[in-house]
Amino acid sequence: MEPGPPGGGRPHEPGPFLSGPRGADLAAPASSLSVVAAVLPAGGCGERMGVPTPKQFCPILERPLISYTLQALERVCWIKDIVVAVTGENIEAMKSIIQKYQHKRISVVEAGMTRHRSIFNGLKALAEEQPNLQLSKPEVVIIHDAVRPFVEEDVLLKVVTAAKEHGAAGAVRPLVSTVIGPSADGCLDHSLERARHRASEMPQAFLFDVIYKAYQQCSDYDLEFGTECLQLALKYCHTKAKLVEGSPDLWKVTYKRDLYAAESIIKERISQVICIVMDTKENKEHVGHLLEEVLKSELNHVKITPGTLCHAGKGLQQIILEQCYNFVCVNVMSSDFQETQKLLSLLEESNLSILYPVVVVSVHFFDFKLVPLSQKMENLMWIREFAKEVKKRNILLYGLLICYSQDEQKLQESLRQGTIIIAALIKERNSGLVGQLLVA
Amino acid sequence: MEPGPPGGGRPHEPGPFLSGPRGADLAAPASSLSVVAAVLPAGGCGERMGVPTPKQFCPILERPLISYTLQALERVCWIKDIVVAVTGENIEAMKSIIQKYQHKRISVVEAGMTRHRSIFNGLKALAEEQPNLQLSKPEVVIIHDAVRPFVEEDVLLKVVTAAKEHGAAGAVRPLVSTVIGPSADGCLDHSLERARHRASEMPQAFLFDVIYKAYQQCSDYDLEFGTECLQLALKYCHTKAKLVEGSPDLWKVTYKRDLYAAESIIKERISQVICIVMDTKENKEHVGHLLEEVLKSELNHVKITPGTLCHAGKGLQQIILEQCYNFVCVNVMSSDFQETQKLLSLLEESNLSILYPVVVVSVHFFDFKLVPLSQKMENLMWIREFAKEVKKRNILLYGLLICYSQDEQKLQESLRQGTIIIAALIKERNSGLVGQLLVA
Known part of the structure; x- marks a missing residue:
């Protein structure tokens, strides 16, 4: 018998999402x-x-x-x-x-x-x-x-x-x-x-x-x-x-x-739950919550569960324990990638990705009236290096830029487009596209 | 019996790539x-x-x-x-x-x-x-x-x-x-x-x-x-x-x-041949040919066949008739997308995409010492509208920017990365990602 390495084991089995009917x-x-x-x-x-x-x-x-x-x-x-x-x-x-x-x-x-x-x-x-x-x-x-x-x-x-x-x-x-x-x-x-x-x-x-x-x-x-x-x-x-x-x-x-x-x-089974991570509790009107709504309505066969990084990520650790393999991280409070970085650290510590590749989509909103798309993209090029690094640990990181518009209809269209891209990334789990910055 | 619409039928069957062993x-x-x-x-x-x-x-x-x-x-x-x-x-x-x-x-x-x-x-x-x-x-x-x-x-x-x-x-x-x-x-x-x-x-x-x-x-x-x-x-x-x-x-x-x-x-069968389209016959040293070489060596289970748009696209029409469903279009002579546009017109005329979705990867090289990446990306944003249009006809268009470097080793690395992305796009044939501009 070959024991696993001591400490830092993978999360407990069975997770509620991957086991079958269990009366x-x-x-x-x-x-x-x-x-x-x-x-x-x-x-x-x-x-x-x-x-x-x-x-x-x-x-x-x-x-x-x-x-x-x-x-x-x-x-x-x-x-x-x-x-x-x-x-x-x-x-x-x-x-x-x-x-x-x-x-x-x-x-x-x-x-x-x-x-x-x-x-x-x-x-x-x-x-x-x-x-x-x-x-x-x-x-x-x-x-x-x-x-x-x-x-x-x-x-x-x-x-x-x-x-x-x-x-x-x-x-x-x-x-x-x-x-x-x-x-x-x-x-x-x-x-x-x-x-x-x-x-x-x-x-x-x-x-x-x-x-x-x-x-x-x-x-x-x-x-x-x-x-x-x-x-x-x-x-x-x-x-x-x-x-x-x-x-x-x-x-x-x-x-x-x-x-x-x-x-x-297997891909279908590990794509049944998406955790949407954001620190915008106070602001219910925030566009991150709108994205959550669109994800829920467009991907109605998938469970969308909110996670939070505050309080040392306690809520999130529970979700990781329950074996969610898909994370949409909405970076809203800061213009950079602190939230995504925090999430990646948590995931690396958890060993969640030992059994299955974990998908992380780092979502960023931009208003092209305020910042040119090109500049925003330039700002986010760090994601390529990051993705290369975490891929070694079976974490697949992608960037997603969603165009923010004051026009309600246009915004909804961007959010729907973003949802399609998120669904595609989670479904395919393609390691060849990690580090790419997609635009909705 | 329901006859097909008159004229403009789909290419003849059987294609040499999709039928099985045929003694x-x-x-x-x-x-x-x-x-x-x-x-x-x-x-x-x-x-x-x-x-x-x-x-x-x-x-x-x-x-x-x-x-x-x-x-x-x-x-x-x-x-x-x-x-x-x-x-x-x-x-x-x-x-x-x-x-x-x-x-x-x-x-x-x-x-x-x-x-x-x-x-x-x-x-x-x-x-x-x-x-x-x-x-x-x-x-x-x-x-x-x-x-x-x-x-x-x-x-x-x-x-x-x-x-x-x-x-x-x-x-x-x-x-x-x-x-x-x-x-x-x-x-x-x-x-x-x-x-x-x-x-x-x-x-x-x-x-x-x-x-x-x-x-x-x-x-x-x-x-x-x-x-x-x-x-x-x-x-x-x-x-x-x-x-x-x-x-x-x-x-x-x-x-x-x-x-x-x-x-x-089915996806595997229609991914066995990639046609690489470029108008650079005269210049054998051109980076487009280097890409062709890397495609050939990295994707050794796939047939890479060159196509040309000159002479009213005669060579290409033959390839379409032989039912190749994957095109890598290298835009080299001009900084814009004339080659890709020509190819798309040819494909639309051919009705090739009636039976299977056709993948077109529009490849563009850039030297970040000469042009900032952001500007190059901005220049290529037209691809999103184009992709939306041709998707209606079952043509899946993606953009690929390959970083050009005078450093031989760095260039090879970019070309390899580009090959991985091309292979991923062709393998998955995901319509949710059309119009995206990927960077290698």
């Missing part, structure tokens, strides 16, 4: 559980992806896919240990990932030549005393894929609860395509009735003694060519697994298009 | 075919997508998904007619789509209550004289899904060729998940050996008489609950379909994540 009833049955552990086979080479990197190590927003899956499991507090099986050549890389993203309760073991052998190695590490690992035998073990990053606590709880009752349980989904059986000459022999079959997905859960016994008795042929753990429990322990209907989120990242989809889903 | 052997067998038609059932309501719009009408880069699928079929010249079945309430919307995107050889019929009934309606329109449609009975009919936009000519040809020989043929793919049979109480009854089964995908093809007879004899139960056309041909005509291994591209847009994936794939 009040989830905690109670979980606490009545005995020890639960999880095993993640991650020894595959991802040949279907068409890229040289095994898919579990492919980056999404510059972080390896497997780190998202570990994050999904470790935020479930009742999973005591998480054992990851990776090939010998990837063990060091895996340990670096655990350290860099400060994952907890993770142990690394060596994968076998096949999926079943990798799972078996993970189970052995839990069952037997290992010299370098401090693990204890759980009552229930979850088996999950390293490439299904969107698993939610509720389905994990469902399979664990069902496994305690039935000995084994697994998530299933309706079939998307009709399944057919070919004849030896490559023609259609028969087709299966779609409604009578299910796709077997992950996670699955087992009483540890059931699945461990199944693997111990398992034939070499099954270890080599089998694909289904539920089948092993049935064949070797006569345990009929309970099937649990899962959500579409359980899908497996298999092809390159799935990486694209995963990236879009 | 020289494809044309020959195709020409020996008799009449081939295609039927697209598109009457579904997309309940799995979780959005109110049926998935075939969901926009990708602001164009409905079904238009991409029609484009994929109509670029195959040997498919004579394409019959789309949509629900009564969507017929007018479908006709507008055909007109707006200038699709050819498309007929619209009303969908039935189920997928099989919709296909049957499409076949009837081909078999029987229809008052408003000029269709003739084909020898072979392709059945494809409206939500599989990435079908390639080679797999269409394979299923058509196999259907001529065997009477029926369909594309298949390996199973991604293990398929299991549940017992009545929701437990695992059995699991299927993954290697012995296949997922049945689309396209499929049939001798017309075979599949039409099958539908005519088909029971109400099959029309209501069946999901597999190959099965109907087997059951009612004893025709054993040939199974053809398809590529991963055949996947069906089913969930919201698939829309994300489709958008990313």
Whole structure:
């Protein structure tokens, strides 16, 4: 196990914005559980992806896919240990990932030549005393894929609860395509009735003694060519697994298009809350508040939450803890960038950007009747150097100049334009455009 | 059938950049075919997508998904007619789509209550004289899904060729998940050996008489609950379909994540070629050529092709015909924007942007020792109005100022920075940032 660096850890999980539906009833049955552990086979080479990197190590927003899956499991507090099986050549890389993203309760073991052998190695590490690992035998073990990053606590709880009752349980989904059986000459022999079959997905859960016994008795042929753990429990322990209907989120990242989809889903999830930071409490008429109103009305699928930098940024620290990854910093009191600077310092201290890139849009108003645009832009060129600096810490800083007009209609138009730009920057999270000064 | 507006059609299909692998052997067998038609059932309501719009009408880069699928079929010249079945309430919307995107050889019929009934309606329109449609009975009919936009000519040809020989043929793919049979109480009854089964995908093809007879004899139960056309041909005509291994591209847009994936794939495909436009042939030492070199070395997965505006833009028109959707216009000879203006006029005339948004980056060099940045920016503010105008025609115009320095190293750094910005703009194709002036 690779502990994270001491102190300065990333914010606590789960944040209310990134975890899925989490009923009040989830905690109670979980606490009545005995020890639960999880095993993640991650020894595959991802040949279907068409890229040289095994898919579990492919980056999404510059972080390896497997780190998202570990994050999904470790935020479930009742999973005591998480054992990851990776090939010998990837063990060091895996340990670096655990350290860099400060994952907890993770142990690394060596994968076998096949999926079943990798799972078996993970189970052995839990069952037997290992010299370098401090693990204890759980009552229930979850088996999950390293490439299904969107698993939610509720389905994990469902399979664990069902496994305690039935000995084994697994998530299933309706079939998307009709399944057919070919004849030896490559023609259609028969087709299966779609409604009578299910796709077997992950996670699955087992009483540890059931699945461990199944693997111990398992034939070499099954270890080599089998694909289904539920089948092993049935064949070797006569345990009929309970099937649990899962959500579409359980899908497996298999092809390159799935990486694209995963990236879009993650970007969408971390773009649901925007914190608008300004120190203009006293002046309700201020244009910063008008911007807030326009953001609220134009981006009605997004939660706009106000933050404040006064009182040593207390309110803001709460928002950071709740994992908001988007900040619009309105610089109004001073003509320069003190507010943005303060915000950036706070963000750097918080380690919020360890897991996801954080977007900061530094907003400045200008009245072109008073100051020429060119001069205002010249004044703000500092943002380029700043952006370069904070980008190293995964903070994406952009500047936004909003044209201030006494004409109500023109002002509204500028604010709407500013909102479109803010939405675009947050949605794309493009590091190639940091330090740019955009004009609305 | 809804003909496109007369004259000024969009560039010819297929472009060499957007079609898939296309062996020289494809044309020959195709020409020996008799009449081939295609039927697209598109009457579904997309309940799995979780959005109110049926998935075939969901926009990708602001164009409905079904238009991409029609484009994929109509670029195959040997498919004579394409019959789309949509629900009564969507017929007018479908006709507008055909007109707006200038699709050819498309007929619209009303969908039935189920997928099989919709296909049957499409076949009837081909078999029987229809008052408003000029269709003739084909020898072979392709059945494809409206939500599989990435079908390639080679797999269409394979299923058509196999259907001529065997009477029926369909594309298949390996199973991604293990398929299991549940017992009545929701437990695992059995699991299927993954290697012995296949997922049945689309396209499929049939001798017309075979599949039409099958539908005519088909029971109400099959029309209501069946999901597999190959099965109907087997059951009612004893025709054993040939199974053809398809590529991963055949996947069906089913969930919201698939829309994300489709958008990313389409964006990637139209970003493979960048045309760099400049009138500096005489001066090989010019900084525009240096930019070209940096683009080539930094974006090595992209084809950089030079275009010229002289001689009435002849070279450029060829590039437009070959469907390049990305232009970097280097304004060097004059300090203003004549080159960019010329390019925009050419693009507007060409109708290139009917199918995809076209990115134009107007590049300007400046030496901050000679002109202050602010003044240069002020000079270029015209770009905002221009961008607003051409955006109406699906052309996304951005400005890029590259800092020119006598210092070789600094210049290279600016050019690299400019390349990163160009790559970001082309990759994201974000309409919210048009008219912005970016600085490298």
